[in-house]
Amino acid sequence: MSIYPENYLYTKDHEWVLIQNDTGTVGITYHAQRELGDIVFVDLPKLGTVVEQGKPLGSVESVKAVSDIYAPVSGEVIAVNEALSAAPEKLNQDPHGAAWLVKLRLNNPEEAKSLLSAADYRAYVGAEG
Amino acid sequence: MNGKARTHISQNEPLLFELSSPGKRAYQLPPLDVPAADPQAVLGRERVRPEIENFPEVSEVEVLRHFTRLASWNYAIDLGMYPLGSCTMKYNPRINEAVANLEGLLWAHPYQPESLSQGCLEIMAALEAALAEITGMDAVTLQPAAGAHGELTGLFLIRALLASRGNPRKKILVPDSAHGTNPASVTMAGYVVENVPSCERGMMELATLERMVNEDVAALMVTNPNTLGVFEQEITRIAALLHERGALLYMDGANMNALAGIARPGDFGVDVLHLNLHKTFSTPHGGGGPGSGPVAVKRLLEPFLPVPRLVRRQDGWALDYDRPQSIGRMRSFYGNFGVMVRALAYIMAHGGDGLRKATLDALLNAAYVRKRLESYYEPATPAPTLHECVFSDARQARHGVRTGDIAKRLMDYGFHPYTVSFPLIVRGALMIEPTETESKLELDRFVEAMVCIAREVEEDPELVRTAPHHTRVSRVDEALAARRPVVRWRPPCGK
Amino acid sequence: MLAALGLSCLEDLVAHLPPEVLLRRPLQLPPGKSEYEIAAWFRAQAEKNASGYACFLGAGAYRHYRPVLVDVIASRGEFLTSYTPYQAEISQGTLTAIFEFQSMICQLTGMEVANASMYDGSTAAAEAALMAARITGRRGLVTARTLHPEYRQVLRTYARFAQLPVAEIAYEPDSGGLDLADLETHVNEETAAVLVQSPNFFGIVEDVPAAAEIAHRRGALLIVVFTEAVALGLLAPPVEADIVAGELQSFAIPPNYGGPYVGVIATREQHIRQIPGRLVGETRDTQGRRAYCLTLATREQHIRREKATSNICTNQALVALMATVFMTVYGKQGLRELAEQNLAKAHYLANRVQRRFSGPFFNEFVVVCQSRPEAVNEALLAKRIIGGLPLGRFYRELDGCMLLCVTEMNRREEMDVVAEALSS
Structure with a gap:
């Protein structure tokens, strides 16, 4: 059984988005957190920020690397996972669940068509999952 | 284990604040020879602090023991080889320290009259002249305080020159193998970084630059030899291309230890470069400074150098502040003078021939280490290398051991690790720079340690992955430090 | 070591460099010197500097006692x-x-x-x-x-x-x-x-x-x-x-x-x-x-x-x-006592000269000189005292003033000499 939920969509920059009606919940993938190693800090946008697909939304830091997080879809930030600032290690523990980053109100649902399915993403990151 | 190290008792020591108790003192002051002034009366009550809360109070012997115990927890050049690639950790001759501590130099005030500073100015002039000769450049400023500060100065100079021609341009080309300070300095100088990819042999190719250099490019910032230790074979043609298109060639002189006495950047087309006196010229690194980052330039950039400039007048050396085109000041006073003294002493001890011989010995040591390790670790490039050699951890990674683990295991063998995970173009890099001051005996011990570790990786990878085992503290949790930063001591709750 | 590398001489290590970059002559620097000669040269330079002078310069660089x-x-x-x-x-x-x-x-x-x-x-x-x-x-x-x-x-x-x-x-x-x-x-x-x-x-x-x-x-x-x-x-x-x-x-x-x-x-x-x-x-x-x-x-x-x-x-x-x-040696009491000595000494001298400003000060103050600041300093140099920093160089309107600094290193007798030079 795959660790990548079938109902999520993925980007080649290793973000995922779960779209429910006009809301998208965004996170980084299991593969991304494993490449980064121990995550020590998460920098997220403020509520109300409008982000554009493919543009930086925030960043995650491990001890020796910083990675930008790119918005998988465009929209307005309507919720931010505040728990991550106190416990960034959650991103290593549960990247597809409790460690979601932000929720967006989508302003162009059509964009979802450009994203990868779970199967495509699995193929993209290769056998190691 | 090999012949280099064995374990011994290490003293414990609390923090100063934990040693402290009220009334203990380590200082002495002579009796006041004037009437006391009441601080609250002369300054006003609200301007005077009650006390410095929690500031330490310890006795003299406690001060000495505290820092001596701390010292014993450090590795240092004085204890052995320090093969950090790109850092040039060579022996720091103690004559340099002795002359730097002469009273007449140590207590010279930067604003004392020039007529009473001729010794300091003479030293600076001699160093400027020597560095100009070694680099083949026309003028030198000693003001920058460290390599990165020199980079910033050099980039400001480039911007000022191009602006004076009407267009400062927008971009600086930086090879993908560059030190992190390069792109950081570029941003501070108001430019945008554009990465230049290296070819498979780890060099830049003229054809790539042919495509990239246009009217937006202000300069190419190159480290030569680059961070793989490879000399850029096309450097003179690259310089000509840049100049033809109105751009400049900046050289990061971090690796000058490969060139001193052998080749001069000024002769192969470099317009501006910075040096690191704490690398090539043997001044001690001090656990992270002080350094000194002189910048050498061709004549066209000279009018823009920081103020003041050292000039020769009839009655001796003087400082010239009247330089209308200057970029201004990069720091207060004239730079890290004490570091300059040490570097000049090093140059005087070697002379021209000695510097060339030191360079060749550095190349020999690096070539020897590369040759002896090649069958155990994967070389990063087939090209010949100069003062350092870079391997990747590809063979060890198959056993789940990465460069950082091998580095930690080296500590158990009594060595400081090589540079880990740099340059970025090599996955899992091990970057080794032995320098000329290591003997064959020390190099052989190092090689032996590396060979033993390679064997351990195959036979007992867990041993390497969990290293170090014999140091005072075991592997330190850097993630914990970063997640919940504690960057100062606080009294325990309830105290 | 050369043999282990299959080389015959050290020069072989740079044989692969492009010929046009190689320096074909020795660096024009004086020949290498012994420790003794180096020490002598630097001692000669140090002696060209001021030595044995009392000093009243501060302005960002201060003379304080350095515990051993x-x-x-x-x-x-x-x-x-x-x-x-x-x-x-x-x-x-x-x-x-x-x-x-x-x-x-x-x-x-x-x-x-x-x-x-x-x-x-x-x-x-x-x-x-x-x-x-x-x-x-x-x-x-x-x-x-x-x-x-x-x-x-x-x-x-x-x-x-x-x-x-x-x-x-x-x-x-x-x-x-x-x-x-x-x-x-x-x-x-x-x-x-x-x-x-x-x-x-x-x-x-x-x-x-x-x-x-x-x-x-x-x-x-x-x-x-x-x-x-x-x-x-x-x-x-x-x-x-x-x-x-x-x-x-x-x-x-x-x-x-x-x-x-x-x-x-x-x-x-x-x-x-x-x-x-x-x-x-x-x-x-x-x-x-x-x-x-x-x-x-x-x-x-x-x-x-x-x-x-x-x-x-x-x-x-x-x-x-x-x-x-330094902070550890002086500690909580010592740093305060040191600061109080600086305060007292600076006020001792300041009370004997014409101060330019009235604000509360620590160990530096601006003095209005009765003659040109440069002339005052010349006179003090003859008494082996380096005076203050003439301010005209940085503040045109304060031409005729100098900035003096007094620390625990300055003795009362020196201050009396300075006070006298400044009022003549």
């Missing part, structure tokens, strides 16, 4: 000849000392976070200004004219290339302190930071709370700069500041013709990710023992590259260690 333990400790090879402590397990000595340094700087300044050091006070002030611009997202810098003139020059250089406009605030002609009304008119919604030095270049202790109030009302940050760290032993810490940037040369660092010195930046916890330079943090090893390491490295150039908070890499670790030993 400072050099004993700082010259130990384990501190002197180690690299930046990236490898924590074999660098606990340097890391622990830096942690203690950061802690003591917080205690002295009233800030919550201090970095491991900057090059010097001038670059610390300039980097603090860039930091304030990042935090506020604004571009305007406002600096007191009584910030050290060379610090202002460095600020202008950095600001010019970062395209941040700099405005200067007048000083009150009577008190010599910051002109708060002028500050009020210059701070606006574009202002990122206000830079105020206290004690200022004229030695005057500034009204930091008032400056903070004006800056904060418009959403700007207040940067308090200091050049004379001994004053912190006595003065109320600048707790109203958002950033403190200073020079610790006074803490057992010899004047050394201008460097190496050691700068520092301290700030509030909330700005920790915007502070430039290295930071040491407390952590644990795998067995749970207390240990220290460099931390929050993702702010720095080797990780974040062009997006780093600064390009600073090598800083002034050994000089910071000297300052740490």
Whole structure:
């Protein structure tokens, strides 16, 4: 059984988005957190920020690397996972669940068509999952 | 284990604040020879602090023991080889320290009259002249305080020159193998970084630059030899291309230890470069400074150098502040003078021939280490290398051991690790720079340690992955430090 | 070794270099010298400098007594000849000392976070200004004219290339302190930071709370700069500041013709990710023992590259260690007593000359000379005393005045000679 939920969509920059009606919940993938190693800090946008697909939304830091997080879809930030600032290690523990980053109100649902399915993403990151 | 190290008792020591108790003192002051002034009366009550809360109070012997115990927890050049690639950790001759501590130099005030500073100015002039000769450049400023500060100065100079021609341009080309300070300095100088990819042999190719250099490019910032230790074979043609298109060639002189006495950047087309006196010229690194980052330039950039400039007048050396085109000041006073003294002493001890011989010995040591390790670790490039050699951890990674683990295991063998995970173009890099001051005996011990570790990786990878085992503290949790930063001591709750 | 490499001579090691880059002649430098000759040459240079003079110069470089333990400790090879402590397990000595340094700087300044050091006070002030611009997202810098003139020059250089406009605030002609009304008119919604030095270049202790109030009302940050760290032993810490940037040369660092010195930046916890330079943090090893390491490295150039908070890499670790030993030797009581001696001596001399400004001062003050300052200094040199700094060079309107500094190193008899020269 795959660790990548079938109902999520993925980007080649290793973000995922779960779209429910006009809301998208965004996170980084299991593969991304494993490449980064121990995550020590998460920098997220403020509520109300409008982000554009493919543009930086925030960043995650491990001890020796910083990675930008790119918005998988465009929209307005309507919720931010505040728990991550106190416990960034959650991103290593549960990247597809409790460690979601932000929720967006989508302003162009059509964009979802450009994203990868779970199967495509699995193929993209290769056998190691 | 090999012949280099064995374990011994290490003293414990609390923090100063934990040693402290009220009334203990380590200082002495002579009796006041004037009437006391009441601080609250002369300054006003609200301007005077009650006390410095929690500031330490310890006795003299406690001060000495505290820092001596701390010292014993450090590795240092004085204890052995320090093969950090790109850092040039060579022996720091103690004559340099002795002359730097002469009273007449140590207590010279930067604003004392020039007529009473001729010794300091003479030293600076001699160093400027020597560095100009070694680099083949026309003028030198000693003001920058460290390599990165020199980079910033050099980039400001480039911007000022191009602006004076009407267009400062927008971009600086930086090879993908560059030190992190390069792109950081570029941003501070108001430019945008554009990465230049290296070819498979780890060099830049003229054809790539042919495509990239246009009217937006202000300069190419190159480290030569680059961070793989490879000399850029096309450097003179690259310089000509840049100049033809109105751009400049900046050289990061971090690796000058490969060139001193052998080749001069000024002769192969470099317009501006910075040096690191704490690398090539043997001044001690001090656990992270002080350094000194002189910048050498061709004549066209000279009018823009920081103020003041050292000039020769009839009655001796003087400082010239009247330089209308200057970029201004990069720091207060004239730079890290004490570091300059040490570097000049090093140059005087070697002379021209000695510097060339030191360079060749550095190349020999690096070539020897590369040759002896090649069958155990994967070389990063087939090209010949100069003062350092870079391997990747590809063979060890198959056993789940990465460069950082091998580095930690080296500590158990009594060595400081090589540079880990740099340059970025090599996955899992091990970057080794032995320098000329290591003997064959020390190099052989190092090689032996590396060979033993390679064997351990195959036979007992867990041993390497969990290293170090014999140091005072075991592997330190850097993630914990970063997640919940504690960057100062606080009294325990309830105290 | 050559044989192991299959080479016949050392020159073979560079045979692969392009022929056009090779230097075909020896470097034109004097032949290598012995230790004895080198020592003799430098001794000759040192003797050309002033020696055996009393000195009343300050202005950013202070002469304070250097306790013997400072050099004993700082010259130990384990501190002197180690690299930046990236490898924590074999660098606990340097890391622990830096942690203690950061802690003591917080205690002295009233800030919550201090970095491991900057090059010097001038670059610390300039980097603090860039930091304030990042935090506020604004571009305007406002600096007191009584910030050290060379610090202002460095600020202008950095600001010019970062395209941040700099405005200067007048000083009150009577008190010599910051002109708060002028500050009020210059701070606006574009202002990122206000830079105020206290004690200022004229030695005057500034009204930091008032400056903070004006800056904060418009959403700007207040940067308090200091050049004379001994004053912190006595003065109320600048707790109203958002950033403190200073020079610790006074803490057992010899004047050394201008460097190496050691700068520092301290700030509030909330700005920790915007502070430039290295930071040491407390952590644990795998067995749970207390240990220290460099931390929050993702702010720095080797990780974040062009997006780093600064390009600073090598800083002034050994000089910071000297300052740490100094602070430890003097300790809570000693630093205060030292500051009180400076205060008393400076006031002794100041009471015997014509002061230019009326504001409260620590150990420096501006004097109105009865003859040309240069002539006064000439006369003093004949008595083996280096007088004050003539101010016309930095402040045209103060031509005819000089800045004097008195520390615990100046004896009463010397001060009497200076007082007499200044009033004739």
